[in-house]
Amino acid sequence: MFTSFSTALSALGAHTTAIDVVGNNLANLNTPGYKASVVAFSDLVTQSLGAGLGETQVGFGVARPTTIRQFSQGAIQASSGPLDVAIQGDGFLVVRDPNSDSVLYTRGGNLQVNKAGSLVTATGFRLQGWNEVNGVLDTTQPPTDVSVPVGTLRAPVATTNISFDLNLDASATAGPPATTFSTSIEVFDSLGGSHTVSVTFTKTANPGEWTYGMSVPDADLTTPPFTAVTGTVQFDSLGKMSAPLVTDPKPGMVVTGLSNGAADLSIAWSLFNGPTPRLTQFSESSAVSANSQDGFAAAQLVRVGIGDGGRVLAQYSNGQQVAVGQLAMASIRNPESMIAVGNNNYQLSARTALPAVGLPDTGGRGKIMGGAVEYSTVDIAREFTNLIVLQRGYQANAKVVTAVDEISQDTINLKR
Incomplete structure (x- = not known):
């Protein structure tokens, strides 16, 4: 009888x-x-009474x-x-304790930038995670602290390639005056200075043939004038460019003696998109449908965000958007064995499998969703139900006591 107390x-x-666990969940x-x-x-463990055959336990x-x-x-x-x-999905963000420098793991996704x-x-x-170094984001190296380039100035990149997707009017004539079509594109030098490259096409007397001239403004040079770079393009009866060929050297221009002291510009003109010519000659008005160049001026950082996949985008x-960092993720086979250490973090225990750290959405790791937050898994209805059941259990056992x-008092009174 007296074992009932214990x-x-x-x-x-x-x-x-x-009840403490339920209270913590609700908190x-x-x-x-x-x-x-x-x-x-x-x-x-149970106690067997009687002959020890287990009839009474x-x-x-x-x-x-x-x-x-x-x-x-x-x-x-x-x-x-x-x-x-x-x-x-499965997995954790990998973090370091700022005090002990120990590695911890978290699912809390409210991130910010420190001083x-x-x-x-x-x-x-x-x-x-991993950071961009000299324009390269190498995720094969060991993870380190992810840094955000707050307040940095991105260095300019000089233009080396330009392209135009355009059509030249097949109904153009050699004149006089000869039909011409001009277009231009903004390019950048090594100092980030802006220059305008103009291209003028002129119809010749030969069927399907046009000449072109590439030039920059004389005001951009220390010793003008600039001698235009010239050449010809040829189209067949289907309006497809037949010369130059895709195997021929790219036409281009070299601009020397820039007035702002920048390095000489060497620009190649890409006439093909893979094997497909970018220039056509159909009976439509001459017009440019697209153009591109690979340089840009110096630029200030406007904002930083994290996109899907855990890429840190600056x-x-x-107008440029560059991946300057990548978050690492850890996959742990038995996460329930980890120890909660507060601040939404977990540490490994002696029973925890070794984490596998890598890129999100690889090796069984889950996806990282940018601009989103994972909410708590606490179900308030279930926790209240558990609270009521546990309260009734406590009251019942208190009644047993x-x-x-x-x-026991009645038993003691039997002696009197």
């Missing part, structure tokens, strides 16, 4: 622990990336409950934060 007391302690109802815990009860109560964190997928909702991310320019969580833990004032106390 049995009921073990139940009271177990239900108190379970983190709105914590991004939080994973709810459940309590697992188990009985203690009396247990010694309930063991200390174990908590199991359930890493189910939380709801993903759009966020207005440009640095917010959410993980869809050192490092990408950190809302509680200051540094995100791990947008510059010249009261009943056994009364019985």
